[in-house]
Amino acid sequence: MKTKTIAIPGFVVLAVIAVVGWAARSPVTPLRLPTQLASSLQDVESTAGRVDRLFERAWKDEELTPAEAADELLVLRRLSLALHGTIPSLEEIRTFDADKQPDRLQRWTDRMMDGSRFADYFAERLARGFVGVENGAFIIFRRGRFVEWLAEQLKGNTPYDQIVREMIAGTGLWTGTPSTNFVTAAIANDKLDENKLAGRSVRAFLGQRIDCAQCHDHPFDDWTQGDFAGLAAHFGNVELSALGVEDRSSKLFRLDGDWKERLDSCVMTEQLRQQFNNAVEGKQRLNKNDKIKVAENGKSWAIVTDRNEKQSQNDDENENDVDDTVIESEFEGRPRFVIRKENGEFNVYEYQREFKAQDRFDDPKTGEPRVREKVHGPTVPFHPEWLPQQGTRRERLAGWITHPKNQRFERAIANRVWGLMFGRPYIYPVDDLPSPSDNETDLLDILGRDFREHGYDLRRLIRVIAASRPFRLASTHDSEDPKEVTRLNDQWCVFPLLRLRPEQLIGAMLQASSITTIDQNSHLISRAIKYFNTDDFVREYGDLGESELDDRAGTIPQALLRMNGNLSNDMAKAGILSSPGRVARMGSTPSHCVESCFLVCLSRRPTTEERDYFLPHLRGKSGEPLATIVGDIFWTLYNSPEFSWNH
Numbered sequence: 001m002k003t004k005t006i007a008i009p010g011f012v013v014l015a016v017i018a019v020v021g022w023a024a025r026s027p028v029t030p031l032r033l034p035t036q037l038a039s040s041l042q043d044v045e046s047t048a049g050r051v052d053r054l055f056e057r058a059w060k061d062e063e064l065t066p067a068e069a070a071d072e073l074l075v076l077r078r079l080s081l082a083l084h085g086t087i088p089s090l091e092e093i094r095t096f097d098a099d100k101q102p103d104r105l106q107r108w109t110d111r112m113m114d115g116s117r118f119a120d121y122f123a124e125r126l127a128r129g130f131v132g133v134e135n136g137a138f139i140i141f142r143r144g145r146f147v148e149w150l151a152e153q154l155k156g157n158t159p160y161d162q163i164v165r166e167m168i169a170g171t172g173l174w175t176g177t178p179s180t181n182f183v184t185a186a187i188a189n190d191k192l193d194e195n196k197l198a199g200r201s202v203r204a205f206l207g208q209r210i211d212c213a214q215c216h217d218h219p220f221d222d223w224t225q226g227d228f229a230g231l232a233a234h235f236g237n238v239e240l241s242a243l244g245v246e247d248r249s250s251k252l253f254r255l256d257g258d259w260k261e262r263l264d265s266c267v268m269t270e271q272l273r274q275q276f277n278n279a280v281e282g283k284q285r286l287n288k289n290d291k292i293k294v295a296e297n298g299k300s301w302a303i304v305t306d307r308n309e310k311q312s313q314n315d316d317e318n319e320n321d322v323d324d325t326v327i328e329s330e331f332e333g334r335p336r337f338v339i340r341k342e343n344g345e346f347n348v349y350e351y352q353r354e355f356k357a358q359d360r361f362d363d364p365k366t367g368e369p370r371v372r373e374k375v376h377g378p379t380v381p382f383h384p385e386w387l388p389q390q391g392t393r394r395e396r397l398a399g400w401i402t403h404p405k406n407q408r409f410e411r412a413i414a415n416r417v418w419g420l421m422f423g424r425p426y427i428y429p430v431d432d433l434p435s436p437s438d439n440e441t442d443l444l445d446i447l448g449r450d451f452r453e454h455g456y457d458l459r460r461l462i463r464v465i466a467a468s469r470p471f472r473l474a475s476t477h478d479s480e481d482p483k484e485v486t487r488l489n490d491q492w493c494v495f496p497l498l499r500l501r502p503e504q505l506i507g508a509m510l511q512a513s514s515i516t517t518i519d520q521n522s523h524l525i526s527r528a529i530k531y532f533n534t535d536d537f538v539r540e541y542g543d544l545g546e547s548e549l550d551d552r553a554g555t556i557p558q559a560l561l562r563m564n565g566n567l568s569n570d571m572a573k574a575g576i577l578s579s580p581g582r583v584a585r586m587g588s589t590p591s592h593c594v595e596s597c598f599l600v601c602l603s604r605r606p607t608t609e610e611r612d613y614f615l616p617h618l619r620g621k622s623g624e625p626l627a628t629i630v631g632d633i634f635w636t637l638y639n640s641p642e643f644s645w646n647h
Helices: 002-025 044-061 072-084 090-098 104-112 116-131 143-155 160-169 178-184 194-206 225-235 260-264 270-279 313-318 393-401 407-422 443-453 458-467 482-490 502-512 524-541 556-564 566-571 579-586 590-602 608-618 623-638
Strands: 238-241 244-247 251-255 290-294 300-305 327-329 334-342 345-350 356-362 369-375
Touching: 044 443, 044 458, 072 090, 072 104, 072 116, 072 407, 072 502, 090 590, 104 458, 116 143, 116 178, 116 194, 116 407, 143 178, 160 178, 160 194, 160 393, 160 407, 178 244, 194 225, 194 393, 194 407, 225 356, 225 393, 251 270, 260 290, 407 443, 407 458, 443 458, 502 524, 502 566, 502 623, 524 556, 566 623, 579 590, 579 623, 590 608, 590 623, 608 623
Parallel strands: 327 369
Antiparallel strands: 238 244, 251 345, 290 300, 300 334, 334 345, 356 369
């Protein structure tokens, strides 16, 4: 037994050595060249042309000369950073160089969106706008499952409007129906925050911030406090059960006939009392103390019991735990039912289960804080005709948000995807867009209309942006006038020069440590190293959270982490499988060695000046001394500004 115990580990060690040796000696396997574009994609250039003409007219009006076109390898790097969160591998660069067919950038854009790398990375980017970055209450919110579900939708190219409808209106368990995590992300202390969901829905899907309207009318826009409450009320019937997220209507029955005049008169008739008592049972029946009250907005009515009268035990159980001298109703008395006219019908709802907006104020006599509740039905701030007649409240809201005539919906995602492609949204902040204008057409109108007309295809939206002239411009310009440089940046005459986000920087560092592509086909160990190192680095470097498209500045600790961190130092060592080690062994000449270093790290070839600087250090070197120098070159390029910026 002792012999066997020693032999098995020995065999494993020999096997590992053999695999490592084979991997170190194996050449870079050429990737399959992307095929010709499908016929359905040929009109992408037509829409990109409309985008280009819009910018070209603006440049002419502003008397600005845009930058020259960027080198295609540089555009490939931008695409890789935007779609994969990393730089292209040497393997991919060599294959790209070998591709001599026309329109290769369009074909490579398509290729990069094919597979799980794009789906996984882009799902995380979108999820930050949909559910934020906090993990929340694990029992009822699974952010990881939500991101996985979103990645599956992107991989299958599910229409974006369908994705959004599933998020807003989905039912079921958050584990089995991951789209419902959009709703459960707004649960805190076992209570759903309808206001949080309303604000999140408008920011994420309509690209506008209305959160301040929760407390007061928007100071600069047309959103009112009533608009906010009406949107939040669409989530008022959501309940959590053993089956997960459900919609349980608070509607009890429909009154027969037209009751408006009689309800406005606040006279409790025997006919009304009889209809109620025929429709409800037991303690819900009306009694002699119940009265009719008109809501402040004049659009609904309540059946209330005098405050001095004792309520039924059922009502007592539903009362708010907070003393009613602190939280008071808009109705004088204790409300039991709400009557609302909807589509010509008078519907009766249970008051306790209806959504209530809260007005917070200080008592004018005592100065103590008070809360006044106002029951609010589900309404929308504009174009109520877009609201479907059928479905649950959430289904109707989802239909209204994704309605083909709702330009805010298509403009919001166009601005967000533009921001993810360029690192900067077209309109900043990404979720605070102006309302659409009927008088002029801007970039988001062009992109949004094309997006809608092609079935809300996210991949097509990305293709159009990637094929546009602004995306393919250089980041450098001949102008040295600071004011003009600012104007050039503002008018998209140059590609924005921006720091890489933390996940892009660590993605670039990890990919630069391997000359082969790190993807779903990589060895399990490689993928595990990427996963754990990414999380650790982003946490230490500083996760930007939901604000990753905001302006950001670098810090000294971040620079020191890149220069002195264990990760960057380890990746610059010339190991058996590392890029420095393989470049040192595979470089046929010093010149080829320098070129490989630059291609691996910066996705470009060195300039003559850069080549001439490094060549003397490499000439006449071999073995360990050569590997050490190559490692030093890698470390230098890792810490160069060019490596950590998108350009």
